[in-house]
Amino acid sequence: GAVVSQHPSWVICKSGTSVKIECRSLDFQATTMFWYRQFPKQSLMLMATSNEGSKATYEQGVEKDKFLINHASLTLSTLTVTSAHPEDSSFYICSAPASTGSQETQYFGPGTRLLVL
């Protein structure tokens, strides 16, 4: 199946710094990617839809100035957590749809664990 990678897999940073997370579709092109956040023992909450060549679409309650999304190419989307604070500590997961046979399937990355001290 299609593969989505994320980098880094985990990151620890100081409060107030910015952290960039990359999401790549390795063997297919994705004009759209999605960013999710998952707190411990909770479900995945959609943060935003990343669109290649245009602005990202953010879900209600997600600060677009804090979570900057750039869909630089058909295989790369980046999420930058600006001025990170401890409450931003979470598991961030991206996904991208790809065609497999007759249907399109959503493939998820392995996630990036962020810890803000």
Place this chain on the structure above:
Amino acid sequence: QQQVKQSPQSLIVQKGGISIINCAYENTAFDYFPWYQQFPGKGPALLIAIRPDVSEKKEGRFTISFNKSAKQFSLHIMDSQPGDSATYFCAARGGTGGFKTIFGAGTRLFVKA
């Protein structure tokens, strides 16, 4: 309208038993209902999915039952194994949301050896 409700929150099943997880949705525009399996520290992986024009889909030990009129669907894991111990999420997408996938709250399954 966008919610997907999932139960139970946690489930303990004996090895060889049947695990059943239930979900209900509200948005009738949803047209694709996947189930994901997630192990700790990993991203979710697609397990099986169904479209509303089918009432049941089986892949190996995993079966989805779909009741369109009740807006409910369920996952059955037959002959549950300790290796099945994970968190399972039902999800839904479609309508004006396109590929946006809405997840249920998740069910933590533990299969006792």
